[in-house]
Amino acid sequence: MKQIDVATTASVPNRAGEAPRLSVSNVCKAFRIRKGASQPAALLQVLKSISFEVYNNEIVSLIGESGCGKTTLLRIIQGLIHHDSGTLLVEGQPVTGPGRDRGFVFQQPSLLPWRTAQENVEFGLELQRMSATDRAARARKLLQLVGLGDAAEQFPHQLSGGMQQRVGLARALAIEPALLLMDEPFSALDAQTREVLQKELLRIQAETHKTIVFVTHDLDEALYLSDRIIVLGARPGGVKEIIEVPFGSNRPELPLLRGDPRFQALRSRIWELISNRPTL
Ligand SMILES: Nc1ncnc2c1ncn2[C@@H]1O[C@H](COP(=O)(O)OP(=O)(O)O)[C@@H](O)[C@H]1O
Numbered sequence: 001m002k003q004i005d006v007a008t009t010a011s012v013p014n015r016a017g018e019a020p021r022l023s024v025s026n027v028c029k030a031f032r033i034r035k036g037a038s039q040p041a042a043l044l045q046v047l048k049s050i051s052f053e054v055y056n057n058e059i060v061s062l063i064g065e066s067g068c069g070k071t072t073l074l075r076i077i078q079g080l081i082h083h084d085s086g087t088l089l090v091e092g093q094p095v096t097g098p099g100r101d102r103g104f105v106f107q108q109p110s111l112l113p114w115r116t117a118q119e120n121v122e123f124g125l126e127l128q129r130m131s132a133t134d135r136a137a138r139a140r141k142l143l144q145l146v147g148l149g150d151a152a153e154q155f156p157h158q159l160s161g162g163m164q165q166r167v168g169l170a171r172a173l174a175i176e177p178a179l180l181l182m183d184e185p186f187s188a189l190d191a192q193t194r195e196v197l198q199k200e201l202l203r204i205q206a207e208t209h210k211t212i213v214f215v216t217h218d219l220d221e222a223l224y225l226s227d228r229i230i231v232l233g234a235r236p237g238g239v240k241e242i243i244e245v246p247f248g249s250n251r252p253e254l255p256l257l258r259g260d261p262r263f264q265a266l267r268s269r270i271w272e273l274i275s276n277r278p279t280l
């Protein structure tokens with residue numbers, strides 16, 4: 001098979017001198033677990049010396065097989081779990097707990113069932129004590145942005161899974177976070193809805209210039225969405241390689257992109273890294 005030359009590098013081009021939005025440096029995490037009631041507690045090393053940076057306006061994916069610690073790492077960045085060692089900075093400030101500078105989109109939309117779409121989007125703004133008029137205006141604008149301008153008064157049970165996930169995205173964007181953290185947000189959706197929402201996410205990112213850390217185990221999704229991909233090895237998850245995705249901001253849609261030899265070469269490379277097996 002002909003070798004395609006693709007850049008796989010740990011350095012970030014064109015960012016010299018720029019302060020990163022997120023800086024993760026030598027982060028380690030182990031959980032204390034008990035295999036049985038009579039067994040002594042043992043340490044399960046989940047993350048091993050993780051280092052990477054994310055810059056303004058980037059979509060950076062974390063990819064790795066199930067159980068390698070992707071969610072744990074995202075929750076550490078969110079401030080819900082404390083890391084054991086290493087440094088974690090968001091806009092230069094150490095992460096000590098959850099904050100308004102980080103928005104989160106989960107695999108399940110987890111909307112409040114007794115609130116309309118708009119009231120769900122307003123939730124974080126209520127906690128910030130924003131006035132009712134201002135938060136209604138912002139929520140309406142964001143529902144328009146995610147393509148739900150007509151669904152503001154609908155309750156979650158009246159919305160499809162894809163629409164609920166759009167509300168979840170609007171809710172996360174409402175607090176105007178410096179960093180948007182997304183944990184496999186489209187993996188519970190059917191294939192067609194997933195492709196629509198992936199495309200929508202690129203459009204929304206182009207409009208809002210949000211900086212996004214996106215967790216996935218889907219190679220095609222990572223290659224379609226990302227500017228860079230952090231490949232994590234099996235548990236304990238360490239950074240195996242940081243891959244520069246060369247398709248730029250006007251990339252073709254996924255079905256077309258799959259025909260690009262660089263896509264195929266990078267896909268094989270990531271697969272090889274994740275599975276620890278040479279490509280067939
Ligand atoms: N609170 C916890 N206590 C003990 N073990 C945990 C906890 N959270 C996650 N783990 C373990 O850490 C490993 C990584 O989990 P996770 O971060 O959810 O992986 P991923 O998101 O990559 O599938 C798994 O083996 C999981 O069982």
Ligand SMILES: [Mg+2]
Nearest residue numbers: 070071072183
């Ligand atoms: Mg996970």
